[in-house]
Every structure is written in C-alpha cells, then in structure tokens.
Amino acid sequence: MIALTFLFALLWDRALGWGFKDGVLHNSIWLERAAGVYHREGRAGKYQLTYAEAKAVCEYEGGHLATYQQLEAARKIGYHMCAAGWLAKGRVGYPIVKPGSNCGFGKKGIVDYGFRLNRSEKWDAYCYNPNGKDCGGIFTDSKHIFKTPRFPHEYENDQVCYWHIRVKYGQRIQIQFLDFDLEEDTACMADYLEIYDSYDDVNGFVGRYCGDELPDNIISTGNVMTLKFLSDASVTAGGFQIKYIALDPPKKNATTQDNTNYLVGRFGIV
Numbered sequence: 001m002i003a004l005t006f007l008f009a010l011l012w013d014r015a016l017g018w019g020f021k022d023g024v025l026h027n028s029i030w031l032e033r034a035a036g037v038y039h040r041e042g043r044a045g046k047y048q049l050t051y052a053e054a055k056a057v058c059e060y061e062g063g064h065l066a067t068y069q070q071l072e073a074a075r076k077i078g079y080h081m082c083a084a085g086w087l088a089k090g091r092v093g094y095p096i097v098k099p100g101s102n103c104g105f106g107k108k109g110i111v112d113y114g115f116r117l118n119r120s121e122k123w124d125a126y127c128y129n130p131n132g133k134d135c136g137g138i139f140t141d142s143k144h145i146f147k148t149p150r151f152p153h154e155y156e157n158d159q160v161c162y163w164h165i166r167v168k169y170g171q172r173i174q175i176q177f178l179d180f181d182l183e184e185d186t187a188c189m190a191d192y193l194e195i196y197d198s199y200d201d202v203n204g205f206v207g208r209y210c211g212d213e214l215p216d217n218i219i220s221t222g223n224v225m226t227l228k229f230l231s232d233a234s235v236t237a238g239g240f241q242i243k244y245i246a247l248d249p250p251k252k253n254a255t256t257q258d259n260t261n262y263l264v265g266r267f268g269i270v
C-alpha cells in the first residue's frame with residue numbers, strides 16, 4: 001500500500017509526461033492506440049483468435065494486422081502491452097516498454113514468438129489502422145462531460161472507446177450519468193459501458209452497463225478511473241453523456257445519503 005501510494009505520488013508529479021517517457025509511467029491502456037497500432041482480443045476474452053480470425057478482426061475495422069516494424073514504431077513512443085498477438089504474416093509478439101518479471105521476460109523491445117507454423121494457435125491481434133475513428137481520451141480537468149461519438153445522434157457500430165480520468169492526487173472522481181441508452185441485452189454482451197476503479201481496464205472492475213436505465217452515481221477509490229465503451233456489429237442506440245467531477249476526499253466518518261456508490265478497492269487513498 002505504501003509502495004502504491006508512493007507510486008501514485010510519483011505518477012502525479014510526472015503526470016504531464018505520462019505515456020511519453022520510458023519507464024514505469026507507461027501503461028498500455030493510456031496508449032491503447034499508438035502510431036496507428038492497437039490491440040484487439042476476441043469477444044470471448046484473451047487468446048481466442050486464430051490467425052485467420054485475427055486478420056478478419058483488423059480488416060473488418062478497416063485496417064490490417066500490424067507488421068513487426070509498425071508494432072516496434074508504436075513501442076518506441078510508449079506502446080506497452082502485456083499480451084501476445086498475431087502480427088502480419090503469421091508472426092506473434094507483443095511490445096514491452098517497461099521490463100518486468102511477470103511480463104516480457106525482463107526484456108525491453110518486441111517479445112517475438114516468431115512466425116508460427118500452426119496458425120490455429122490462439123492469440124490476440126495487433127491491428128494497424130492509422131485512419132481509425134478515434135473516440136475516448138484522457139481527461140485531467142476537474143470536471144468534464146464526455147459522450148459517445150456523434151451524441152446526441154446514435155453511436156455507430158464497432159466502436160471501442162476508452163476514457164481515462166486522472167484528477168489530482170488525493171481527490172476522488174464522481175461519475176454522474178446524464179443520459180444513457182445502449183443496446184439492451186440481458187448480459188450486456190452486445191454494446192456496453194464498463195467502469196473500472198483503476199488506471200486501466202484490468203484492475204478494479206466496477207460494473208458493466210447497457211440498456212436505457214440511468215446507473216447510479218459512482219465515486220472512485222482513488223484519483224483515476226477508466227471507462228470503456230464497446231459497440232458490436234449491429235443495432236445501435238442513443239448513447240450516453242457522462243459527467244465527472246473531482247471531489248476532495250470525504251471525511252473518514254462521512255455517511256452516504258444519496259444513491260452514490262462509494263468504491264473501496266485496492267487503489268484506496270484515504
């Protein structure tokens with residue numbers, strides 16, 4: 001916990017350079033798309049795509065599988081991802097900026113699994129598409145409203161957007177839903193918004209939302225949050241408008257009197 005607190009203090013101190021310097025400050029998600037390269041996994045989760053499927057995923061989105069050189073170019077500007085994916089011509093690898101014991105075998109560079117003889121092996125995909133539609137972003141203001149692309153018109157199919165919120169160290173983030181309308185399905189497998197009480201979409205999962213019911217307000221544990229919006233290949237809806245506000249930490253004995261969810265997780269700072 002002390003180490004984590006220290007890390008966040010360090011992060012805040014260096015916040016302006018986030019994602020653009022070598023070393024510990026990098027997080028893959030902050031640079032989910034770099035130099036036209038981005039990572040995709042199958043709908044069923046990590047390591048579910050054969051070579052043909054990976055190729056199809058990228059082509060469906062108007063791009064193609066990234067070459068080793070394109071992935072390396074992205075890595076050089078900070079693209080770090082701890083997941084092996086198909087590259088062009090049946091190669092498999094992943095980009096490491098910050099060497100770690102549990103990812104990349106302690107080395108920096110492209111971890112290269114080489115050209116695979118068995119193209120039925122299942123990995124993720126690295127696509128290259130410099131003209132892809134951008135959505136999402138990184139927000140550091142004390143308040144901001146963000147919307148699905150084209151809002152108040154319906155969003156489009158096949159969107160993936162990440163919004164990363166990072167307010168001042170010591171503050172929390174209050175998420176308030178102003179409008180919410182995503183394709184309805186019981187398990188939210190088609191279109192959804194996911195919220196993470198974390199700086200990435202790996203840790204701190206809060207919930208997955210779809211349909212047209214306004215979710216309750218949410219208050220983060222720490223000073224970072226990640227929202228991920230995904231739409232599938234068919235059926236769209238009105239989209240959402242979400243407002244966030246930076247809050248100073250509540251008093252320790254404060255009680256909640258509204259329908260706000262205060263999160264308590266590993267990124268606690270109070």
Ligand SMILES: [Ca+2]
Pocket residue numbers: 183190191231232233234235236
């Ligand atoms: Ca849909």
